[in-house]
Amino acid sequence: MNRDIFKIDKKILKSRLIVGTGKYKSLNETAQAIKSSGADMVTVAVRRVNISDKRKPLLMDYVNPKKINYLPNTAGCFNSNDALRTLRLAREIGGWKMVKLEILGDKKTLYPDMIETLKTTKVLVKEGFKVLVYCTDDPLHAKKLEDIGASAIMPLAAPIGSGLGIHNKLNISLIIKQSKVPVIIDAGIGTASDATIAMEMGCDGVLINSAIALAKKPVQMAEAFKYAVISGRKSFLSGRMKKNNIASASSPEKDLIS
Amino acid sequence: MAKIQINGKKVAIKQNFSILEMLKKYKINRKKVAIELNGKILPQNQYNKKKLNNNDIIEIVQFIGGG
Numbered sequence: 001m002n003r004d005i006f007k008i009d010k011k012i013l014k015s016r017l018i019v020g021t022g023k024y025k026s027l028n029e030t031a032q033a034i035k036s037s038g039a040d041m042v043t044v045a046v047r048r049v050n051i052s053d054k055r056k057p058l059l060m061d062y063v064n065p066k067k068i069n070y071l072p073n074t075a076g077c078f079n080s081n082d083a084l085r086t087l088r089l090a091r092e093i094g095g096w097k098m099v100k101l102e103i104l105g106d107k108k109t110l111y112p113d114m115i116e117t118l119k120t121t122k123v124l125v126k127e128g129f130k131v132l133v134y135c136t137d138d139p140l141h142a143k144k145l146e147d148i149g150a151s152a153i154m155p156l157a158a159p160i161g162s163g164l165g166i167h168n169k170l171n172i173s174l175i176i177k178q179s180k181v182p183v184i185i186d187a188g189i190g191t192a193s194d195a196t197i198a199m200e201m202g203c204d205g206v207l208i209n210s211a212i213a214l215a216k217k218p219v220q221m222a223e224a225f226k227y228a229v230i231s232g233r234k235s236f237l238s239g240r241m242k243k244n245n246i247a248s249a250s251s252p253e254k255d256l257i258s
Numbered sequence: 259m260a261k262i263q264i265n266g267k268k269v270a271i272k273q274n275f276s277i278l279e280m281l282k283k284y285k286i287n288r289k290k291v292a293i294e295l296n297g298k299i300l301p302q303n304q305y306n307k308k309k310l311n312n313n314d315i316i317e318i319v320q321f322i323g324g325g
Contacts, residue, residue: 020325030323045324048265048317049291051284059321060290075324085294089319092292092299160325187325209325 004237006205008182009130009151011069011098015039016199017229018071018184020209024218027062033212034063037222041069043100043207045076046086046093065094071132073100078113080120087129098151099124100186102134110160110187114141118148125149134186137171143178152181154207157198158188161210165194169201176202192221192228199232200240262314277305280316291320 006013019039024030034042042063050056063070072090074083080103087099101120105113112135124131125148132152133145142153155175158164165188166172176183182204189195195206208225215221259270264280271280277300281288293300294317300308310316 021323022325024323027323043325044321046292046319047322047324049284049286049320051264051267051269051286051318058287058290059323065321070321072321073324088299089292089294089317090321092302093290093319093321 004233006182008132009098011130013040013069013205015041015226015229016205016233017195017225018043018205018207019212019222019225020207021045021059021063022075022209023213027057027059029218030059030213031062032219033222034068035222036219036226037208037212038226039068041071043071043073043075043209045073046090069098070094070096071098071100072096074102076104077102078104078107080116080123083116083120084123087124088127091129097128098130098132100132100134100154112136112156114138117141118144121145121150122148132184137168137175139171139174139178142175142183146179146181150181152184152204153179154184154186156187157185157194158190160187162188163190163211163214164188165190166198166201172198172203173201192224195225195228196232196235199229200235202236205229260310260312260314262310262312262316264316265318271310275310277308277310280310281305281318286318291318293318 006016015038017039018041019037020043021030074086077083083103090096103113103116104110121131121133130151132154133150134154135141137155157166184205185198185203186207189208189211198206212218212222260273261270296315
């Protein structure tokens with residue numbers, strides 16, 4: 001059997017589950033959840049250092065960037081300039097070239113602004129960034145992103161933080177079919193089975209934050225997602241049986257005792 | 259004293275303070291941050307050389323938890 005390798009650009013990841021590091025109760029919980037999720041890539045945000053509170057714990061003290069790949073994200077950016085500024089600063093912190101671009105267009109739905117996103121992806125690719133792009137589940141935009149050099153396409157399953165699961169399976173499957181770069185579901189997954197469904201459909205990976213961080217037991221939910229993603233992937237690779245509209249007995253019908 | 263702005267806060271620091279000295283004053287680990295000086299990213303190798311002047315605007319950022 002061929003080894004099933006998950007590769008984004010030239011980076012090989014052990015896990016097809018990428019996790020966010022926001023919304024946890026503490027940095028300790030964040031670290032524990034990442035550990036039990038088995039993820040080796042996590043998204044992180046770029047924010048101002050608090051200069052008046054010098055003892056504030058740092059994410060880097062809990063999640064070692066030498067062991068876990070940091071994927072700087074532009075969450076909270078609503079235009080190209082802010083996103084570019086954020087990612088250029090992120091790169092300066094430690095040479096991070098692989099980044100997640102997310103430009104939001106509307107505060108209520110947190111829906112991605114695809115015009116700004118396409119424009120910004122072009123600039124980032126030119127500057128040597130490897131860009132994983134949060135996008136709408138529109139196959140046309142997904143194709144355009146791939147054509148201009150995105151390293152991965154990250155369509156939403158449902159609005160960020162909504163936990164509603166995949167809402168447009170048709171679009172997601174069209175994107176999977178046409179894409180030569182990895183397709184990673186980003187946003188909207190609510191529970192482990194949603195992740196399994198995404199993986200069974202043929203997604204290359206999923207990115208989960210709220211569904212783990214906001215569970216009653218985040219560390220345990222992280223483990224649930226680990227297995228959900230492995231399970232969905234294996235199921236996809238195994239090729240499911242055909243659907244039938246009539247029953248077909250599982251035991252032989254010959255040699256019954258009566 | 260030089261009046262500068264760090265992360266939106268007005269602060270006064272010694273004249274001729276370098277970026278590196280400023281980081282030390284605030285106990286900030288230089289390896290865990292990136293710095294923008296007056297809207298331009300300041301490469302890490304210039305922290306020692308670069309002196310702060312009156313009215314400089316500095317942004318110091320780090321990674322925090324996010325989705």
